[in-house]
Amino acid sequence: ETGVTQSPTHLIKTRGQQVTLRCSSQSGHNTVSWYQQALGQGPQFIFQYYREEENGRGNFPPRFSGLQFPNYSSELNVNALELDDSALYLCASSLAQGSSSYEQYFGPGTRLTVT
Amino acid sequence: DAKTTQPPSMDCAEGRAANLPCNHSTISGNEYVYWYRQIHSQGPQYIIHGLKNNETNEMASLIITEDRKSSTLILPHATLRDTAVYYCIVRGLGGANSKLTFGKGITLSVRP
Numbered sequence: 001e002t003g004v005t006q007s008p009t010h011l012i013k014t015r016g017q018q019v020t021l022r023c024s025s026q027s028g029h030n031t032v033s034w035y036q037q038a039l040g041q042g043p044q045f046i047f048q049y050y051r052e053e054e055n056g057r058g059n060f061p062p063r064f065s066g067l068q069f070p071n072y073s074s075e076l077n078v079n080a081l082e083l084d085d086s087a088l089y090l091c092a093s094s095l096a097q098g099s100s101s102y103e104q105y106f107g108p109g110t111r112l113t114v115t
Numbered sequence: 116d117a118k119t120t121q122p123p124s125m126d127c128a129e130g131r132a133a134n135l136p137c138n139h140s141t142i143s144g145n146e147y148v149y150w151y152r153q154i155h156s157q158g159p160q161y162i163i164h165g166l167k168n169n170e171t172n173e174m175a176s177l178i179i180t181e182d183r184k185s186s187t188l189i190l191p192h193a194t195l196r197d198t199a200v201y202y203c204i205v206r207g208l209g210g211a212n213s214k215l216t217f218g219k220g221i222t223l224s225v226r227p
Contacts, residue, residue, distance in 0.1 A: 004158070031213075033214065033215070035215075035217075041219070042202060042217030042218055042219055042220055043159065043215070043217045044217070045214040045215065045216065048213070048214060056213075056214055058214070088156070090158050090159070092158075092159075092215075094213070096213070102208075103149070103161045103164060104161065104215060105161060106158030106159045106160070106161075107158050108157060108158050109156075109157070109158050111156075
């Protein structure tokens with residue numbers, strides 16, 4: 001069984017640039033969620049994708065967007081980067097069946113630094 | 116906002132049981148209690164979850180009070196590798212309710 005993987009591991013960007021982070025879900029999972037974790041804080045929910053559609057969103061502006069592909073891998077895109085976007089970005093995959101969504105398994109994260 | 120309350124930190128001796136408390140007094144009837152932990156700079160790791168019955172797996176035991184307003188995660192024989200931030204989370208199962216709302220968690224330090 002393959003776990004959740006994320007790429008890249010680390011990334012440095014300049015304010016105003018755009019960034020794309022990638023996530024491969026655990027085998028058999030059809031739902032992916034993205035979280036942002038600032039230093040010293042717990043992860044904060046950005047959004048969730050199920051069957052290639054956004055299925056819930058946290059308190060993040062539209063410049064945070066995502067995609068889920070038919071193979072259930074996912075991308076997080078952030079436009080017009082701000083210094084406060086510097087954080088660990090976590091992807092989590094899970095299995096949703098019917099009206100239930102089961103435990104989420106996290107990847108190792110991508111550390112984004114905006115200068 | 117997080118629906119759970121945890122003390123900020125605790126410690127225990129290696130080899131002893133670590134009992135991590137959590138209050139969730141506003142939990143709804145269809146919400147589960149989940150525990151995750153995060154070792155420094157790694158992704159959170161799923162530990163265990165439960166609805167109202169006590170649960171046990173190879174990592175830990177979860178004890179939920181009868182009124183479901185609080186719970187305790189028990190690591191029966193703590194090791195140095197159990198040093199981490201532990202998050203207690205109340206979560207629904209369906210759709211957007213299945214998101215995880217993390218608080219600050221409790222930092223467990225296991226001492227030799």
